[in-house]
Amino acid sequence: MLRDIERYLTCPHCARGLAFEATGRALRCPGGHSFDLAKQGYVSLLPGDAHTGTGDTPEMVAARADFLAAGHYHPIAAALAEAAGNASGADGLVVDLGAGTGYYLAQVLDALPGAVGAALDISKFALRRAAKAHPRAGAVVCDAWRPLPLADGCAELLLNVFAPRNGAEIHRVLRPGGSLLLVSPTSRHLRELVDALGLLSVDEEKERRIDEKLSPWLSPVAAREVEFELRLSHQDAAAVVGMGPNAWHTDRARIADALAALPEPVAVTGSVRVAVYQRAARPGG
Ligand SMILES: C[S@@+](CC[C@H](N)C(=O)[O-])C[C@H]1O[C@@H](n2cnc3c(N)ncnc32)[C@H](O)[C@@H]1O
């Protein structure tokens, strides 16, 4: 619930702390800025002029929710929960930046019984689900490319799974000594579908580029590859295409035709890197 993370939230206009109004239906800062809770339990802390163009659409969110509920990416969630158990002091705040439906945050919170979670995403459609993903999690609409509505140094752990990452803001909200757990696809991820359907592929340099971009603020301390086989119906395969970056770039009719030519179930490689980064003492340090 949002109550669990109330003390960490800050105003997107003036950066002062937010607290629930007596009615329990809005959050307010000492400067009088006020933010109503949506009836589904999340709150939007986007400054008024922000656009939500890169947020997941209802169709993308529904495709991802069904696919994740079927357990296809359970090996990723299990690896993340294990890394969280090793990295964190167990209590405190876990932030999931680009949390989507909250699937991974929920499993990490299950592994950390003393922690609370903040699911951050720019898509309200995703957060309607994330708001209900775990009893100890609250959901906040915000833009990863702007100042996050969270207090300096408030987070023990930050998760980032197939989502936008902003090194400067991740550094600011992590406590000294806190960690970032980052999941990114390797060049082998979904390669059978990439080949058969002509999808966007992940280039081999991706890991190096991620490390380079984060390097002023975070340093990699450990990484493992998690590789597993997915056995997908054509519907699941369409969902996995519809929930990723390909949803923006591909023609559905063409995908459906190409899928029909594949065996069912189709065997597909899942392959991700789960990396742990330590917050640098100072930017660049
Ligand atoms: C590929 S999805 C991954 C979601 C989730 N981590 C998962 O793996 O199930 C990327 C997510 O990033 C969100 N997103 C895109 N642009 C964003 C932005 N500028 N700020 C915050 N979230 C953003 C999308 O709405 C979407 O939920």
Ligand SMILES: [Zn+2]
């Ligand atoms: Zn304010």
